[in-house]
Amino acid sequence: MNASGSDEPLSAAERGELQRLRRELAELRGEPGTQPRAAGHPALRWTAAVLLLILLAVLAFSTVLARFTRSELLDTDRYVQTVTPLGSNPVLQGELADQITNEIMTRLDVEKVTAEALKSITEDAPRVPPAVVGLAPVIGEQAQSFVHKTVESFVSSDEFEALWIQANREAHQELVALLTGKTRAAIQISDQGTVSISLTPIIGRVRTELTERGFAFADNIPEIDKSFVLLHSPDLVKAQRATSALEKASDVLPWLTLLVAAAVVWVAPKGARRRAFSLVGVSLAVAMALLAVAISVGRSVYLGAVPADILAPQAAAVLIETLLVPLRTTLRAVFVLAVVIAVLGYLIGPSGSAVAIRGAFGKAVDAARAPKHGRAPYPIESVAAQFRIPLRVVIIAIAVMTLVFWRYPSGVVVVVTVLVTIVALIVVELVARPATGGH
Known part of the structure; x- marks a missing residue:
């Protein structure tokens, strides 16, 4: 009985x-x-496990941040890929149009030139009333409006997008050279940490556009050395010292994070290692939540520190949001992985609800994969049953390494990795079931 x-x-x-x-x-x-x-003894083991969980959260936080910083600071192709959509962003196009128009109109001083020309006309032609000179401000405003519309038209063109990409590529290559100390190229980065791209080629094309549209004043536009601010951070000038250490740390930190995660499970009491495995996922999720909060705080601090006369608040917000996209994508990928680990640790745990879920799953698997009466398990079924736990570990490890070491995991990569992992785990259970005796 x-x-x-x-x-x-x-x-x-x-x-x-x-x-x-x-x-x-x-x-x-x-x-x-x-x-x-x-x-x-269990208390000491749990104390060590908790300390390692805290260290794991710190390492996960640092790993994601370090790899993002390295990719955006030292990978020109990645940086260009990130900022390319900005060339077609209406807010950024509007900011560029305003800055270029103001720069051109400041150099031309159309109102002053027009007033002098009208005054000369009234002196040489007595029949022309002196009040005509008062039209100079109106003509100046019309000229500014004409220039602004021309610039707006150009920054919406494919030619501008190509110039935008090229300008960002050249600026980033010089920034990398400066940070790595390979050359002393004259990069546009000030002592206050302002990084900018040159608008000289773009303004040159605008001058050509104005000439082609019959704007006679365009011939008087001098060579303008104007820059557009991309980043403004006083701490950026200190980055050269940390770049070498950062580059090395971004390769070591992921491995160190994995080792600490394994240590958490190993240090935990033998009867609680499945719970410790689940807590690893919780620790990673907490780290990513804290990183998300830090990003929001850092974004607010950055926007508050950018002077309005250097970059309009809306344009600054668009720039920082675009540059943060890779960081947020990686953060979400690790968070999803953390949730999967936490849920899986719970499902293989000893709690009553987990046992009930496993029981229901076992019945479903038995219904789908029950062996025929009198049939002995196939060799592959016996092997799968014998090595079921190692196979689970290998599948999960592959999923973890895929998301951690994938250079830039997108949302699709995360979803596909999770789905493939779940399917692989189910396949192992289905294959092993006939040789496990129903357990």
């Missing part, structure tokens, strides 16, 4: 659970042949 009171024989799973309970009861009673647990 089994524990439930029926005469049916115990299944392998029930027999294993009964033996485990008997061993624990024997340990509690101190019966011969059992090794009593050292008092306080």
Whole structure:
């Protein structure tokens, strides 16, 4: 008669659970042949595990931040890929149009030139009333409006987008050269940490556009050395010292994070390692949540520090939001991975709800994969059953390494990785089921 009171024989799973309970009861009673647990030993192990979980959160936070910083500071192709959409952003186009127009009109001073020309006309032609000179401000406003519309038209063109990409590529290459100390190229970065791109080629094309549209004043536009601010951070000038250490750390930190995660599970008491595995996911999720908060705070601080006369608040917001996209994508990828680890750790745990879920899943698998009466398990089924736990570990490890070491994991990469992992785990259970005796 089994524990439930029926005469049916115990299944392998029930027999294993009964033996485990008997061993624990024997340990509690101190019966011969059992090794009593050292008092306080589990507490020490949990203390070590908690400290490692805190370290894991710190390392995960630092890993994501370091790899993002490295990719945006030292990878020109990645940087250009990130900022390319800005060339077609209406807010940024408007800011560029305003800055270029103001720069051109400041150099031309159309109102002053027009007033002098009208005054000369009234002096040489007595019939022209002197009041005509008062039209100079109106003509100046019309000229400014004409120039602004021309600039707006140009910054919306494909030619501008190509110039935008080229200007950003050249500026970033010089920034990388400065940060790595490979050359002393004259990059446009001030002592206050202002990084900008040159608008000289763009203004040159605008001058040509104005000439082609019959704007006679365009011939008087001088060579204008104007820059457009991309970043403004006083701490940027200190980055050269940290670049080498940052580059090395971004390669080491992911491995260190994985080692600490494994150490958490190893240090935890033997009967609580599945719970520790789940806590690894919780720790990673907490780290990503804290990073998300830090990003929001840093964004607000940055926008408050950018002077309005250097960059309009709306344009600054668009720029920083675009540059933060890769960081937020990686953050979300790690967060999803953390949730998967936490849920999986819970599902393989000893809690009543987890046991019930596993029982329901086992029944569904049995219904889909129950062996025929009298059939012995196939060799592949026996192997899968024998190495079921190692196979689970390998599948999860591959998923973790895919998301951690994928250079720039997108949302699609995260979803596909999670789905493939789940399918692979289900396949292992389906294959192994006939050889496990129903447990």
